[in-house]
Amino acid sequence: MHLPRFIQCILMLMLSAWLGGVSGAHAAHAFPGQTYTGHDIAGQALAGQVAVNRSPTVAPTERTSTARSVAKTDRREPAGGNPGRILFILASSKVHGASALPASISFGEVVHAWDTFHAAGYSVDFVSPDGGAVPILDAYVSKEVEPRLKDGRIMDGLRNTAKPAQVDPARYRAVYYVGGSNAIYGVPEHPVLQNIAMHVYERNGGVVSAVCHGTAGIVNLKLSSGQALVAGKRITGFPEEHEDQGAAYFKEFPFLIRKTVEARGGSFHALDGNQPYAEVDGRVVTGQNYASAKPVAEAVVDVLRKLADRQPGSGAAKR
Known part of the structure; x- marks a missing residue:
């Protein structure tokens, strides 16, 4: 009477053990790394x-x-199947004009715009008339952005800017002219940089943007028709009335931003004070001062998104 019951228990134990083994095998297959510890995989790519x-x-x-x-x-x-790149155009000059007065790019105008474009998914490249490292003076690095001098993503680009001849303009959805005390030298009259900007604007259907003294870079741009890009457009930048006109640096300026924009047929607008101010006119976006770098970049992103949302055959982008 007890033998069958004993055999039944043995069979049940054997079946239980067999089922447990199958379950363990499936678990090991589903989660092959479950038995690894932090010590086991330190430094490995599979962590x-x-x-x-x-x-x-x-x-x-x-x-x-x-x-x-x-x-x-x-x-x-973004629109047109392009890879979504923005080209930052910076000046190479280390001095004001023919003087020995030191000049610099505005580091904050790089950082604030870079952060905005990066957050929106765009890659950023850098170009300058001479290529290589661009000048960054301490006076143009605020406490707010000083830690970013150790940000290799930005600094590698600023130390190794491309020369204009190395740039393929077909890759870019927008150009962004960075300001700073040197922005009025070497960039506005550079024919290759002009061609790059107008390729992006006319052939790529992209955006031309500038901030503060960077607006100097767009005053000489011309459409394929020969008309000035700024003609008939609302433009802002750092106006000459906000400069220290008695200072030595001001005497080196080859031209004045407001006066030149107006001479080219543009409508120049600026506010008193240091508050942010930007103008968006079609696919031309400009900012008045340092504080306007982020608003300018945000406006560029907004314009590009609207362009990307347009359906084929909906009409040409506004000039």
């Missing part, structure tokens, strides 16, 4: 995958969310 496998009920959702975010940010392609 991120293992972290996901440690918490299979939570981590896969987080990982999917991250992947979508990266795809949306880094693989964004």
